[in-house]
Amino acid sequence: MTAPLLRATRLTKSFPGVRALRGVGLTLNRGEVVAVIGENGAGKSTLMKILAGVQTPDSGEVQLEGHPVVLDSVLVALRHGIALIHQELNLADNLDVAANIFLGREPLRNGLIDRDRIEREAAVHLKAVGLDVSPRTPVHELSIGQQQLVEIAKALSVQARVLIMDEPTSSLSSGEAAKLFTVIHDLRSRGVSMLYISHRLGEVNALADRVVVLRDGENAGDLERADITHGAMVKLMVGRDLSQFYAHEPHPPGRPVLEVRGLRSRVHPKHAVDFTLRAGEIVGMAGLVGAGRTELLEALFGVTPAVGGSIRVDGQEIQPQSPQEAIAAGLALVPEDRKHQGVILEMAIRDNLSLASLRQDQRRGFLNRVRELALSGEMMSRLRIKAPHDQQVVQFLSGGNQQKVVLGKWLALRPKVLLLDEPTRGIDIGAKQEIYRLMEELSRTGVAILFVSSELEEILGLSDRTLVMHEGRLTGELRRDQLSEEAVMHLATNSSPSPSPLSTPALPA
Amino acid sequence: MISVECASGFCQSPGIIPVKLTFQPIAIPLVLTLALSTLLTGCKPASDSAGGSGSGGGKKKIAFVSNGVASFWTIAGAGVKAAGEKFGVDAETLMPVEGISDQKRIIEDLVTRGIDGIAVSPIDPANQTDLLNRAAKRTHLITHDSDAPASDRELYIGMDNYSAGRLCGDLVREAMPKGGTVMLFIGRLEQDNAKRRRQGVIDAILGRPANPANYDAPGTILEGNGFKILGTLTDQFDRAKGKANAEDALAKYPDLGCMVGLFAYNPPLMLEALGQANKLGKVQVVAFDEDDATLEGIQKGHVHGTVVQNPYMYGFKSVEILSELAKGNASVIPASKFIDIPARQIRKATVDEFWTDLKAKTGAKK
Amino acid sequence: MRKILGITALLIVVCVITSLASSSFLSAYNLENLIRRTALFGIISIGVAFVIVTGGIDLSIGSVVCLVGCGLPWLLTTHHWSVPTALAAVILVSVGIGLGHGLLITRLRLPPFVVTLCGLLLYRGIARGFTQDQTVGFGSEFKALRSLATGQIPLPFLSGFALPAPWIFLIAVAVLAAIFLNRTIYGRYLLALGRNEDAARYSGINTRRMIVLAYVISSTLAGLGGILFVLDVNSAQPVDFGNFYELYAIAAAVLGGCSLRGGEGTIVGVIVGAALMQVLRNMITLVTTHNNIEFAIIGAVILLGVIADELVKRYAARRRAARALAAEGAG
Structure with a gap:
């Protein structure tokens, strides 16, 4: 058996105060779609960034076809054929599709950009991702899903062998997502390998050949194709059985x-x-x-x-x-x-929680600080908002905790x-x-x-x-x-x- | 003098063309369009009237351009008006509000319009030679108040600022027979007339022989003749800054002997500062120009004296000369190319008479 | 708080250096002058701080100072209005200007930069129009009124030093402004919408009304500043009275910790910022004989201050982020 296309072993990475990865491993074979899942903060993004050369690991090793490589910049990773497609798209939406695909490495002729060649080659890559638009279409005229495909075409244009997709469907409609899945299937059949990060377990189930589950910066387990089920994934992710994930009880409707x-x-x-x-x-x-x-x-x-x-x-x-x-x-x-x-990202949890109820709690226009303090204490515990204190700036909370702050703001009313x-x-x-x-x-x-x-x-x-x-x-x-x-x-x-x-x-x- | 109270290069309102000075914002697009079309079409329209003979056929048109906006120029404007009526020409007074670029635009527009003669007080003569020469090719051009000797202007009407400065310096020596410390205040030093006036003051105080070519850098302390000139503070026409300068000088030199204000608005600001410091009459004040507060200060004895020029005559004489030149009479140009309108010293003894006459001349105004 | 510490330290350093270099810096007379100037500029700076807190900008301040500064003596000496009527008129005009700005910005959705830039041209133009470009002033009249700006309040235990009257105005304005910003729900609304107007609106805040209010505060304080400036200087020249003051005010507000992106600002910081500007100008006159390099020095010091502040902020943000991550127990 030949070496896998990509193998990462015992990667660790620490940030000030946090150990994001504690010896994570991952393998990816040619023409394979591997889904990486885990709760927020499990280390998925850090792992992907290391593989794409955005960040360097503190220790551990990455091998490509059995040879150790040092991926210390995005450029190096790209040269090795590893391309990351960001959750937030990175296209210049004032330029057209072809210009975006070749941004930063435009072929020249007589010192000028060779438009003909760019458009010719862009058309080929667009076809490969099944995107039926002219290379001259300005990117801002495309839907988010189409822009996603342009990103993939861009990756293909550098002969990427490994595509890393970070939450690619998070802003797509179902139709666009379906289209993306067709492209993923197609690319897989052409030997492109993909790492696929998603919160949507349904997608993972439909797409992945294998699932790698991370929890708290460690490997929580892998699932082969046959073992991939919703329940199995959730169980590995949260570390317990979720028999009652949707604890629905019918409610007798009132007035x-x-x-x-x-x-x-x-x-x-x-x-x-x-x-x-x-x-x-x-x-x-x-x-x-x-x-x-x-x-x-x-x-x-x-x-x-x-x-x-x-x-x-x-x-x-x-x-x-x-x-x-x-x-x-x-x-x-x-x-x-x-x-x-x-939420107002730069403001403290307490100020966010009280924002909507300031008016009703006011004392002749003045802030009611006692009430504010009580309210934020109540909401922090009732909603289980995870933060050291209520003066924490909301920006630094996870998405889930931010959403709880939004809910808490309304519950106060x-x-x-x-x-x-x-x-x-x-x-x-x-x-x-x-x-x-x-x-x-x-x-x-x-x-x-x-x-x-x-x-x-x-x-x-x-x-x-x-x-x-x-x-x-x-x-x-x-x-x-x-x-x-x-x-x-x-x-x-x-x-x-x-x-x-x-x-x-x-x-x- | 020329000192003008504002010729600030930084006033915001766009200036106006020879329209009245009201409501400029509306005129912005107009001004822009005009300026642009002037640029784009070069000086085509002007070439039609090259040679200075107006195409209108009627009255000759003459413009008197100041270097800024000031009551000084209002008085000059009265002279312009009077001369226009006397000599049967259309004479108008134009005051640039945004400094040198505005003055350039005004002159260019006048030339484009085919004016028969321009009298101008150049803001920065050394760097405006090209502009003045271009205008001089197409119309009659004279300078007033501040000269541009390197240009092709036909003559200069004004006062020698160096001599006027010396008159002012003499007042300082008179006010402080035993000598002492002196601080100079002025709007800014970029203008030739301002430099020469300041130099005249310095040379007279220090007892140097008259030499307009002298130049002392503003930052140096000068001593001689029992006097110590501590420096020259500029305010770039910001009144609050001008007052702050006077206050700071009083703070820095508690025993300051004399303050000399060289632009018309400086002495009133110095008097404000002195009043608030309870030092009126304790520090000598020597002034330039005839601001009401200055004249009142002389009456009260807070100001030793002031040097005044005769703006009315600048305006009157400019129009008289230009109307002759426009008629083709070049004999009015003296060999020296200089018509002197001398400055005068005003002291307590003469201030009442002077003020009465001044009010008569500007009477229509206030 | 940390932001104020930085700027206050800078102010103290500049004061110490200046007092070492010039014995007159700490003289009562000079301190009185500095306090008076700081008060005058501080008042207009507090005004613009409110607008900056909402993430907007007010470029018309200098021209409002000019309009009011020329309008007051013009009404009093040329038109012989009574003092209370003239004062009421110029204040009313200032309020109206802010109301106009606010409505154009919130109802027509015009950018604040454009609206107040047009205001900058408009109000100075109007002032030059009605004064016919002539200097207007009080001459030797209105001594009592002028004492609002030139008056001195003797302090009980300090002989030789008297508090300049404008300081009283500044303290009153600052206390009211600080209470408004930090203790009322409206101040909280301003801070919130300055950070994120959408989220504030979705939280049920009438953001438009709050923005209008901020512009009204700004132009009203500019008007008050204009009154005090002209009472202090005694005359106003429409062409350049108050020229550039909007920039001094904005600089003081930014030095004092207001973020031009909105949502941040403290009143004390703004006053310290205004004081720093005035002390710098004073230092240049007292210590050097080259007052022509004044702008260069002010510019350099502000830039250094802002750079240092940015570096400190980044360091703090990194530490805060790290602590937050650690606290969430994320891996």
Whole structure:
């Protein structure tokens, strides 16, 4: 047996105060897709950065085809055929596709950039990733998914043998993700090896030949193709059995709290939406990216005021023109973009937690510091926010803890209706579970919860009822006993439950 | 003198063309367009009227360009107006507000318009020779207040700033017969007239023979004749800074003997500083120009005296000469190419008479 | 706090050096002058600090100083308005200017830089228009009014030293500003929206109203500054009165710890920053005979201060990040 394409052994890496990797190993064979999973902080990103030459390990060894190599810069790694595709895309969106693919190593002719050659070669690579756009298309005209494919084409253009993909689907729609998976299959068949990092276990299940699980900077175990199951992965990741991952208990619906009639958002002014939310209910809202779910929540919350229709909270008609008015009526929104709309990164946990309730706790315009302190203490323990103290700047918290801060901010106001937009996006499995627990807990106290999610398993696991949207319209409502992947996808694509390429890979088996 | 109170190179408002000085922001696009088109089309329109004969056929048009905005120039403007009426020409006064670049633009625009004669007080004569020569090719050009001897200007109307400075220095010696320490305050030293005026003061105080070519660097302490000149502080036309300079000098030299303010606004600021330090009358003040506060200071005995020039005559004489030149009468140019409008010393004995006359001349204004 | 320590240390160092080099630096007269100047510039600097905290900028301050500085003597001496009416008028105009800026910025979504840059041109132009470009001043009138800026308050146990009146204004403004920024919910709102306007809005804060308020505070304090400046100097020349003062104010605010990215700022820091600028200018006159290099020295010292601050900040951020990571027990 020949040596594997890539073998890393006993890698360690410490940062001030933290041992990120404690002797991690990994092998990758030619034409193999290996998924690397683990909770946030397990060391996945550090491992990937070491392999791509972004960081150097404190100790340990990396071998390529049996020969030790020192990957001390991105350039060296690239020369060895290892390319990292970042979670945040690194394209210059003012340039066209071809220029991006060859950025920094443009072929010259007579001292000028050889446009013809760039476009010719770019076209070849675009074809290889199945991207059907002209090399002259400016990158800003492409969707995120297409930009992802451009990144991959760029990697291929340097003859990459190992592609490292860090959360590649985190901002893709299901359709785009499906397309990406086709490309991954195709590349694998052509002998390209891939390391695939994802929080989405469904994807991992559908794609990976092997799964490497990290926990606390160490190898927690590997799973061969045959052993890859959702449960097995979760068990290795969190180190315990998660029989009750979605601890759903049906909630007896109470009085109607939120009644929406003929609501038309500014983005989809032609489609009126009707639905009712009852006290103590958890309602999921499914749909493809761009179906108008976020816009609907923003209209309810007054961020982008609705252009028509009526909203009643506890029977009182409201027409929120700003979040302030929606909040006064008892609504709260955990927005999709946590870092830009949810928390104020540079401010302390305490200041973030009290931000929404300052007004109601004020003493003639002055801050009520006693109340602020009490509130943050209560929320820190109730939500199990992991931080040394509440003056910690939110920036340095993990995604899950940041999301808990957003939730805590709203809990302080005791909202009647809690709207959540992709509440678990980009946070690790442990924090996810805590957020689910909180949603359950709140619904038991009579809060009506409406949550938007693109993760079907989450919808299936949590909701008493599911609303499905497609292109701005509410295409259906499913009771818990009617709920199934097929039913949701059918409504979400507004088509017959066909072999849509979307559903298969994106969902857990 | 020329000292102008503002010719600050940094005033923000865009200047104006020969339009009235109000509401410039609206004029910005206009000014830009005009300046741009002037640049783009070169001096084409001007070439039509080259030679200085106005194409209008009617009254000759004459412009009097200052080096900044100041009450000094308002008085000169009164002379310009009076002469314009007397000699039957269209005479206007233009004050650049943004220093040298603004003055350049004004002159270029005037030439483009086909003006029959320009009298200008160049802000930086040594570096404006090209501009002045280009203008002199297309129209009649004379300098006033500050000369540009290297240029092709036809003559210079003004006062010799060096001599005026010496008059001022004589006032200092008169105020302090036993000598003592002296501090000089001035807006800025980049202008030739400012340099010469300051040098005249220094040479007279130190008892040196008259030599306009002398130059003492501002940072050096000069001694002689029983006097010690401690330095020259500039403020770049920032009033608060000018006052701070006076205050700092008083702090640094508690026994300062005499303060000399060489731009019109300096003496009032010095008086403010002295008033607040309770030193009015204890430190001698010698002034330049005729600010109201300065004249009042002379009346009260807080200012020993001031040296004034005659801006009214600058304006009047400039228009008179240019109207003759525009008619083709070159005999008004003296061999020396210099028409002297002498400066005068004003002391307590003469201040009332002078002030009355001044009010009469500017009477329409205030 | 740490930021204030740095700038305060710098101020002390400059003061010590200056007092060693010039015996007159610590004279009562010079200290009075410094305090008065610091007060005048401190007031306008506190104003702009509020705008900077929101992540905006106000370039019109110098021109507002000019408009008010020319307007007050013009109303009093040319139009013979009564003192209270004239004062009320110029303050009202200042408030109106800030309101206009704020509304243009929040309602029409115009960039603050553009709005206040146009203000910079506009207000000076207006001042030059109504004064016909003539210097306006109080002459020897209005002594009582002028004592607001030139007056001295004797201190009980210190003979030979009296507190300049503008200092009282500065302290009053600073105390109110500090209470507003640190103790009221509105101050918290300003700090929050300066960091992240979207998140603040999603939290139910009326961000537009708070931004308008910040511009009103800025121009009102610029107006107050303009009044005190002209009362101190006694005359104002529309062409250059207050020229560049917006830059001095912004520099003082930045020196005092305000981040131009918004969300950070302390009032004490701003005052120390304003003081540092004035002490530097004073030092150059007292110690050297070359006051033409003043801008070079001020520029160099500010730059050094900002560089040192940035380095300290990075070090602190690294340590904080490391501690946070360790505390989360992440691996």
